[in-house]
Amino acid sequence: MVLGIVSNKSKNFSSQALRWRLLLSYMSVMMTILGISALAIYQYTRHNLYEQMDRRLEVLAQAASHNLVAIKAHYSKRQQRGLIGNPTSAKTRCYLDDDGDLDIPWQHLRQPDQGVEWFDAQKRLVGNAGTLLNDLPPQPGWQFGRQKKIRTVTLPAYSGSDGQKQLEGYIRANQVTDEIEVILTRLRWGLGLGGIGVIGLTGLGGIWLTKQSLKPIEQSFEQLKQFTADAAHELRSPLAAIKTSVQVMEYYPERLHPQDLKKVGAIASTTDHTIKLVEDLLLLTRIDSDVLQETVTWVELSLSEILEDLLELFQSSAQAKEITLESYLLPNVMLKGDGAELARLFRNLLENALQYTPSGGKVTVSMEQEGQNVYVNIKDTGVGIAPEHLSSIFDRFWRADRARTRRSGGMGMGLAIAMAIAKRYQGEISVTSQIDVGSCFRVKLPLD
Structure with missing residues (x-):
C-alpha cells in the first residue's frame, strides 16, 4: 500500500504543470x-x-x-x-x-x-x-x-x-x-508603460522564484518515483521464489497435511495478487518516466484482431458467470502501437466490466470509426457508478464503497493503467454510467 500511495502521488504530480499554475497564480495576484x-x-x-x-x-x-x-x-x-x-x-x-x-x-x-x-x-x-x-x-x-x-x-x-x-x-x-x-494623459501612459515593465520584471522574477521553490519538491517526487521503481523491482525476485515454492508444494499435495492445503492455496492466491500489483506499479512508473516510449518500438497492427483475441480469452470467464459477451467489430482497423500495451488497455476494461456485471448480465464490445479516430465502446449491465464518483474512477487505488466492494482481488489499478496507456497514444477514455443500469467506457484512439 505504501508503494501504491507513492506511485499515485508521482502520477498526479507534474512539475511543469505545477510550475505554470504557481506562476499564473503569482502573476494574477x-x-x-x-x-x-x-x-x-x-x-x-x-x-x-x-x-x-x-x-x-x-x-x-x-x-x-x-x-x-x-x-x-x-x-x-x-x-x-x-x-x-x-x-x-x-x-x-x-x-x-x-x-x-x-x-x-x-x-x-x-x-x-x-x-x-x-x-x-x-x-x-x-x-x-x-x-x-x-x-x-x-x-x-x-x-x-x-x-x-x-x-x-x-x-x-x-x-x-x-x-x-x-x-x-x-x-x-x-x-x-x-x-x-x-x-x-501622460500619467496614464506612464502607469501603462511602467506597469508593463513591472509585469515583465515580475514575471521573470516569478519564473525564477517558482523554479527555485519547486526544486526541493521535484527532487522529493523523483526520489519517491525512484523508490517505487526500485522497491517494486526488488520484490519481483522474492515473490518469484515464493510462487515457485508454492507451485512445488501444490504439485505434491500428498506431502502436505490436508488441513494445510487451503493455507497453501491462500498463499498462492496472495502471491499472484502481489506479483500483479508489483507489475502494475512497475508499468505505471515506466509510463510516468517515459521509459516505455524509449524502449518500445511501435509497429502497424490490427486493433480488430487484438479485440477478437481478448474476447475469445474472456469468453470462458463470461460463461462461468453466465454473462453474455457480444461484439460488433469493424474489420481491419489498423493503427501503429505496441500490441501488448493495447491488449493490456482493453483487457483491463473488459475485466472491469465482467467483474461488476452480475450473473445474467451482458457485456458488449463495439467499434466505430469517425475520420482519423477509432472508438471502442465497452458497455455492461453492471452495478454502475454514482455520478459523484465518475471523476475519480481513473485515480490509482480508488474504490467506491458500493461498486468496488463486490470485487475480489485487485487494487484499483486497472482503470488507471488503461487511462495511462490511452494517453500515451494521444487518446482518451470517457465513461457514462447509471446506478443499477450499467456503464459504458468509450476509448478514443487516433489512427495516424
Missing part, C-alpha cells in the same frame, strides 16, 4: 495588486489636480465678487444708452468700456485659459473678463462645461449685513481643463 495600485494613483492624482483648480477658481470668484455692484451699475447705464442690445439674449457679451476688456485687475487673466463672468440676481450676464466664456446658465457650485473641457465654479454674491442679506448676483470663474488632461 501581482497584476491585480498593480492594477488596483495604478487605478488608485490615477484617481488620487486626478482628484488632487481638479481640487487645486477648483480652489484657484473659488479664490478668483471670491475676489471678483467685490466688483459686482459697480459692474451692474455700469451695465445699467450702458443699457439705458442702448449700447448693449437685447439683455435677455444668451449671446450678449457686456464690457465696461469700448476697448474690449475690463479696466480692473481681472483684465490680466491668463487668456484664454481663464475667464470671469458677472451675473445679476436674474442670472443675466452683466460683464465678463477674458475671452473664455461659458454658455451654461449660472448654477452655484462646481460643474463642467457642455463640452466637458471647461471647469466652472459659481458663487452667489450678497450685500448688506448678516441679518439683511440681499442677493446681488453671481460670479462665475471658468478655466480650460486641457492642461490637466495633458498631465493625466
Whole structure:
C-alpha cells in the first residue's frame, strides 16, 4: 500500500504543470495588486489636480465678487444708452468700456485659459473678463462645461449685513481643463508603460522564484518515483521464489497435511495478487518516466484482431458467470502501437466490466470509426457508478464503497493503467454510467 500511495502521488504530480499554475497564480495576484495600485494613483492624482483648480477658481470668484455692484451699475447705464442690445439674449457679451476688456485687475487673466463672468440676481450676464466664456446658465457650485473641457465654479454674491442679506448676483470663474488632461494623459501612459515593465520584471522574477521553490519538491517526487521503481523491482525476485515454492508444494499435495492445503492455496492466491500489483506499479512508473516510449518500438497492427483475441480469452470467464459477451467489430482497423500495451488497455476494461456485471448480465464490445479516430465502446449491465464518483474512477487505488466492494482481488489499478496507456497514444477514455443500469467506457484512439 505504501508503494501504491507513492506511485499515485508521482502520477498526479507534474512539475511543469505545477510550475505554470504557481506562476499564473503569482502573476494574477501581482497584476491585480498593480492594477488596483495604478487605478488608485490615477484617481488620487486626478482628484488632487481638479481640487487645486477648483480652489484657484473659488479664490478668483471670491475676489471678483467685490466688483459686482459697480459692474451692474455700469451695465445699467450702458443699457439705458442702448449700447448693449437685447439683455435677455444668451449671446450678449457686456464690457465696461469700448476697448474690449475690463479696466480692473481681472483684465490680466491668463487668456484664454481663464475667464470671469458677472451675473445679476436674474442670472443675466452683466460683464465678463477674458475671452473664455461659458454658455451654461449660472448654477452655484462646481460643474463642467457642455463640452466637458471647461471647469466652472459659481458663487452667489450678497450685500448688506448678516441679518439683511440681499442677493446681488453671481460670479462665475471658468478655466480650460486641457492642461490637466495633458498631465493625466501622460500619467496614464506612464502607469501603462511602467506597469508593463513591472509585469515583465515580475514575471521573470516569478519564473525564477517558482523554479527555485519547486526544486526541493521535484527532487522529493523523483526520489519517491525512484523508490517505487526500485522497491517494486526488488520484490519481483522474492515473490518469484515464493510462487515457485508454492507451485512445488501444490504439485505434491500428498506431502502436505490436508488441513494445510487451503493455507497453501491462500498463499498462492496472495502471491499472484502481489506479483500483479508489483507489475502494475512497475508499468505505471515506466509510463510516468517515459521509459516505455524509449524502449518500445511501435509497429502497424490490427486493433480488430487484438479485440477478437481478448474476447475469445474472456469468453470462458463470461460463461462461468453466465454473462453474455457480444461484439460488433469493424474489420481491419489498423493503427501503429505496441500490441501488448493495447491488449493490456482493453483487457483491463473488459475485466472491469465482467467483474461488476452480475450473473445474467451482458457485456458488449463495439467499434466505430469517425475520420482519423477509432472508438471502442465497452458497455455492461453492471452495478454502475454514482455520478459523484465518475471523476475519480481513473485515480490509482480508488474504490467506491458500493461498486468496488463486490470485487475480489485487485487494487484499483486497472482503470488507471488503461487511462495511462490511452494517453500515451494521444487518446482518451470517457465513461457514462447509471446506478443499477450499467456503464459504458468509450476509448478514443487516433489512427495516424
